[in-house]
Amino acid sequence: MTKRSEPRKEAANVEGPEVRPSVLVVDDDLSMRESLVNLFRSIGLDVVAYGSAQELLQSELPDVPSCLVLDIRLPGSSGLELQSELAKLKIHIPIIFITAHGDIPMTVKAMKRGAIDFLSKPFRDQELLDGVVAAIEQDRKRRGVDKVVGRLQSLFEALSPREQDVLKLVAAGLLNKQVAAELGLAEITVKIYRGHMMKKMGARSLADLIRMSERLGIGTDRSRVQT
Numbered sequence: 001m002t003k004r005s006e007p008r009k010e011a012a013n014v015e016g017p018e019v020r021p022s023v024l025v026v027d028d029d030l031s032m033r034e035s036l037v038n039l040f041r042s043i044g045l046d047v048v049a050y051g052s053a054q055e056l057l058q059s060e061l062p063d064v065p066s067c068l069v070l071d072i073r074l075p076g077s078s079g080l081e082l083q084s085e086l087a088k089l090k091i092h093i094p095i096i097f098i099t100a101h102g103d104i105p106m107t108v109k110a111m112k113r114g115a116i117d118f119l120s121k122p123f124r125d126q127e128l129l130d131g132v133v134a135a136i137e138q139d140r141k142r143r144g145v146d147k148v149v150g151r152l153q154s155l156f157e158a159l160s161p162r163e164q165d166v167l168k169l170v171a172a173g174l175l176n177k178q179v180a181a182e183l184g185l186a187e188i189t190v191k192i193y194r195g196h197m198m199k200k201m202g203a204r205s206l207a208d209l210i211r212m213s214e215r216l217g218i219g220t221d222r223s224r225v226q227t
Contacts, residue, residue, distance in 0.1 A: 020045070021136045023048075023066065024066060024068045027051070028071065040132065053078070057085065061093070068086075070096070083110065083114075094139050095135075116131060116134065116135045149215050152216055155201050159197055166190060171210060171218060
């Protein structure tokens with residue numbers, strides 16, 4: 001890190017007052033960890049610091065918009081290995097790599113795996129802060145989408161098996177009579193199932209239902225429909 005300049009004030013307001021974002025720091029250099037903790041706290045962020053990848057993996061991560069500032073070279077598992085492990089665990093926290101020993105192949109590998117940025121030490125404080133603010137905003141949006149999808153998934157799972165079948169076929173673009181033919185039902189029966197299904201899903205129109213099905217990733221695979 002270079003000599004600290006005064007952070008721009010807008011960096012502090014990355015989230016509303018009801019949720020305090022967090023930065024996770026993984027670096028085996030104690031002085032660097034302390035410096036990063038002080039930097040992030042100076043703009044109002046919570047910070048949790050770790051000395052190794054293992055320490056982070058053994059901890060309960062904060063359930064708030066977050067980002068991970070990760071040293072590439074660590075004792076035990078490297079930063080790249082931790083990135084891979086988090087992906088396997090389906091932990092989608094945005095990562096900013098920092099390193100004093102970076103090279104182009106390493107940078108390319110990290111970025112291809114989804115890293116937000118790759119900064120070489122010494123870096124400017126504001127450069128890191130800008131990256132962290134952008135990463136937290138990205139995580140906030142992702143969490144919002146995940147919350148919506150989770151709610152829709154719960155609604156979908158509460159449907160009866162036949163209502164689920166009707167939803168998939170309607171979302172695939174089939175008319176009621178075509179759905180009836182696919183399922184071996186009377187068209188009036190399909191209309192009843194469709195009405196119940198849309199009410200339970202909270203869909204006010206076919207367009208609403210299509211958007212919901214797209215978020216859930218259903219409606220395109222007719223082979224999964226029970227007949």
